[in-house]
Amino acid sequence: MVLSIALLILGFVLLVYGADKLVEAASSLAVRLSIPNIVIGLTVVAFGTSAPELAVNVIAAVNGSGAMVMANVLGSNIFNTFVILGVCSMVYPLTVKSNTTWIEIPLCLLAAVSVVVIASDQWLDGMNSDLVSRSEGLVLILFFAVFLVYNILVSRNPEAAAEEVPVGHMSVIAAVIWLVLGLAGLVLGGHLIVTNAVSIAQSFGLSERVIGLTIVSIGTSLPELATSLAAVKKKKVDIAIGNVVGSNIFNIFWILGLSATIYPVDVRPETFFDIAANVLAALLLFLFVFSGKGRMVERWEGSIFVMLYLFYLGYLLFL
Template structure:
């Protein structure tokens, strides 16, 4: 294949990368604007809106794979994305800009994610994910999200009750004028759509170029596609961290992993139960996902005050992801 035939793929990679970076910036601006207007924390916005938006492709893949009679694809997609979210995305983000982790996240939100991860491991220990298991996953998801939204609104109401009118006026005058709600929603929706579309264009172009160079489908799936499906989370997390919106970056990962563990697997199992799950998922992928989730609590823990995932921790997370991909590659090529 000559260079002319590769021009569309090369153009898709270049344009996809440019649009990905630009849309991530606008997406974060819109999310922060909506959070401020609604009186909600950027952490919750990251968990609910950003987490949902960046996990939307995984949910679509989950539903389609289940309908087509291959629900275990959703399981690999969900757990693979969770591993990439922590080891790759938080690793890269922390390497670029150390991430501040609020103490409330270490005490409440991360333990919640750990609990959900433990629940998924326990339900999968029998080697099956029944339709009932799927319903349990979905019920837990809606319960967790509903509780978080209720708790956030309750906290916001308590915070505004004691304030005097003069105090509120003084704060509003001194504060920087926020983006309007309409403009925030516009950038949020547009940024989310372009994030997904540009990441897909980038993956398509990269796969086409790799094929022309003789790279195998297996290696492409383990590298380009695996990383490509996590590009929305990666771009939005880096953009949030660089803008000082660490809560949004952390909330994005927590929310995305909650969506993947509960919604993605729950949707697939509810449509088509998963029987005889591959043993490697149980003994390799799930334990790594659990260890990485627990590591967030360990890496971010401080005796006093907020925690921080620094550059050293980012390097460690990236090395773990590289080692994971290496093991996958050696396993599939028969070396291990």
């Protein structure tokens, strides 16, 4: 048990550090190739912050751990909205840009609702079990392709192109070395997390679902938490909310889509509670942005987010 916990922590360290170095090395290479900053932001940085979830889910999918796949995606999205946006808005009210208000937040809600549709085989099709199939995974990936095209079109806006994007400053040789090491850290860290999380769950009599919704999803969401809090401290609140909303869309359309394409994901009856919580989080974000004065998430709304997450966590662990 002690060894499993130590290896799980080591896995998170390798995962987060590997993702950070991967982004820094890849962005350095992109700069050397004269790729514009905004393109780096849309690809390397955006993909890099969600690399921990991707690594864990791909490894879980290859191992056939469907419960871990769905739990990590849903748990990350619930944590992102209720905790990251909740805490950030309590620090400083989050003003929302027009594009985020009218396109990205509704798209985030659509992504949450799409999980309800693709997971409800018994209810909609009269099947014997619920499953996210390979064909449904490919449909999610197509949605993600549309989201990428939207981002490319937004990036052509002069205001977006002028935004500062973090890039690395390594030599080519150092960048290649760190790129390889970063990828190795992601793979090894993801493997340690999946195998030891399952081991810990079995030792405590917990399900893979509960471990995935709590320890694993919170751990893989650390990059988004760090990025959003840093943005709020600099009063760049639009970056904080855009980062979370984009990550939620990314998690469902790309990570769940790719995972289901690798190996179909079984959906157990208890998972529908988590699916409902994910829809509630996206719906409340949509409603909060349109309530009150202006387009923003205020401090009192952020406190509601945090309280809802504490209730959700209590339900998972004690009921």
